[in-house]
Amino acid sequence: MRFSALSVFLEGLRGNRGWKPAWRNPDPKPHYDVIIVGGGGHGLATAYYLAKEFGITNVAVLEKSYLGSGNIGRNTTIIRSNYMLPGNEPFYELSMKLWEGLEQDFNYNAMVSQRGVINLYHTDGQRDAYARRGNAMMMEGVDAEMLSREQLMKMAPYLNFNHARFPIQGGLIQRRGGTARHDAVAWGYGRGADMRGVDIIQNCEVTGILKKDGVVTGVETTRGTIGCNRLALATAGHSTVTADMAGLRLPIESHVLQAFVSEGLKPVVDQVITFGMGHFYISQSDKGGLVFGGDIDGYNSYARRGGLAMVEHVFEQGISMVPGLSRSKVLRTWGGVMDMSMDGSPIIDKTPISNLYLNTGWCYGGFKATPASGFCFAHLIAKNESHPVARELRLDRFERGYAVDEGGKGPQPNLH
Numbered sequence: 001m002r003f004s005a006l007s008v009f010l011e012g013l014r015g016n017r018g019w020k021p022a023w024r025n026p027d028p029k030p031h032y033d034v035i036i037v038g039g040g041g042h043g044l045a046t047a048y049y050l051a052k053e054f055g056i057t058n059v060a061v062l063e064k065s066y067l068g069s070g071n072i073g074r075n076t077t078i079i080r081s082n083y084m085l086p087g088n089e090p091f092y093e094l095s096m097k098l099w100e101g102l103e104q105d106f107n108y109n110a111m112v113s114q115r116g117v118i119n120l121y122h123t124d125g126q127r128d129a130y131a132r133r134g135n136a137m138m139m140e141g142v143d144a145e146m147l148s149r150e151q152l153m154k155m156a157p158y159l160n161f162n163h164a165r166f167p168i169q170g171g172l173i174q175r176r177g178g179t180a181r182h183d184a185v186a187w188g189y190g191r192g193a194d195m196r197g198v199d200i201i202q203n204c205e206v207t208g209i210l211k212k213d214g215v216v217t218g219v220e221t222t223r224g225t226i227g228c229n230r231l232a233l234a235t236a237g238h239s240t241v242t243a244d245m246a247g248l249r250l251p252i253e254s255h256v257l258q259a260f261v262s263e264g265l266k267p268v269v270d271q272v273i274t275f276g277m278g279h280f281y282i283s284q285s286d287k288g289g290l291v292f293g294g295d296i297d298g299y300n301s302y303a304r305r306g307g308l309a310m311v312e313h314v315f316e317q318g319i320s321m322v323p324g325l326s327r328s329k330v331l332r333t334w335g336g337v338m339d340m341s342m343d344g345s346p347i348i349d350k351t352p353i354s355n356l357y358l359n360t361g362w363c364y365g366g367f368k369a370t371p372a373s374g375f376c377f378a379h380l381i382a383k384n385e386s387h388p389v390a391r392e393l394r395l396d397r398f399e400r401g402y403a404v405d406e407g408g409k410g411p412q413p414n415l416h
């Protein structure tokens with residue numbers, strides 16, 4: 001069923017009795033060409049592009065919980081392509097271009113809103129670093145613009161421009177950046193994949209990976225054994241757990257990242273804004289809630305809730321940047337498990353084990369990458385070679401010494 005203004009109108013006349021479930025709820029078949037483990041954004045996008053772009057439809061997505069229960073439904077919804085390094089920028093720009101046509105492509109309203117992403121700077125050194133990043137973006141054909149303090153005062157008058165320690169000097173804006181409704185992205189990709197024949201199997205946890213003569217042949221699950229020709233892992237914060245089942249040790253650590261939403265307010269924050277003197281980012285949802293977050297909690301964990309120390313830290317930074325935040329009530333906080341890589345960049349690659357493919361290492365930034373990640377992972381699985389924009393995101397880069405260290409922080413996953 002295609003969604004359109006006309007179908008909404010006609011269904012309204014029929015008392016909305018004609019809508020069908022957005023995807024089926026099939027039982028697993030004994031064998032698939034491709035099994036994708038993980039029904040998050042990346043697993044579902046991979047299934048969608050495998051079917052749509054590469055004609056591979058005998059595919060199952062196995063999700064241990066319900067569709068979109070992981071980080072895809074827990075993030076702060078920021079999308080952008082303001083990266084500096086050649087290993088990252090073309091990849092994230094492909095993602096941005098896919099975001100720009102996504103809703104028409106998968107016929108679902110994902111509320112993509114290109115409201116602009118602004119990084120504030122507070123010192124001369126930071127201004128130079130952002131100018132360098134903006135220039136690197138423009139050399140890749142991506143939009144970037146430096147904003148003066150006066151321009152910012154007009155755009156975001158609620159910011160603390162005269163903070164005693166961190167006065168705001170200006171900012172770098174990517175106007176095409178913004179937000180998208182995270183769970184609708186999962187639903188849109190899931191529905192699009194299902195319509196093309198992909199089986200989305202929820203409540204189906206993979207508990208073991210089967211190998212014969214060193215070659216992956218299938219998986220053991222809570223719903224029985226399922227065979228496959230190719231197995232693709234897209235389990236984000238649980239990547240090390242699933243890779244372990246095949247005897248593969250990954251350069252990944254799992255950490256919890258929290259997010260926060262305030263009570264609904266009248267429109268005040270028109271863009272996405274990040275603080276330059278700490279790690280704090282804020283936007284406002286269409287319902288009016290201020291959506292914000294900061295650093296990971298800093299210890300390894302598979303728990304989806306964080307500690308109060310980080311809550312206090314995030315609020316301190318937020319109030320330094322937006323003093324008025326102290327007057328709003330926070331309604332909800334939650335956590336997600338992040339797959340932190342050693343250089344802060346993702347991994348999309350084949351593994352040394354035959355028929356086993358890997359998608360992980362998304363750190364804080366995997367939501368914005370969802371379309372390109374799905375597209376490039378599908379390309380890899382279908383053609384057995386990396387997509388040109390993902391060539392530097394290979395697993396063996398750590399062995400070869402070609403880290404893609406956007407933050408320049410070294411092999412310290414909790415700092416990326």
Ligand SMILES: Cc1cc2nc3c(=O)[nH]c(=O)nc-3n(C[C@H](O)[C@H](O)[C@H](O)COP(=O)(O)OP(=O)(O)OC[C@H]3O[C@@H](n4cnc5c(N)ncnc54)[C@H](O)[C@@H]3O)c2cc1C
Pocket residue numbers: 037038039040041042043062063064065068069070071072073074075076077078079204205206207234235236237238242257258259293334335336337338362363364365366367368369
């Ligand atoms: C609080 C927070 C804020 C964030 N903010 C942003 C942001 O603003 N912008 C941005 O770009 N990124 C952000 N991120 C990061 C982004 O959400 C993640 O990098 C991205 O969603 C990870 O990919 P995914 O969607 O596939 O992960 P997930 O949705 O976590 O999908 C992985 C799935 O694998 C399933 N799974 C795990 N093990 C098994 C198993 N054994 N068998 C079957 N299924 C299994 C899980 O249940 C899960 O559904 C944020 C993350 C969090 C937690």
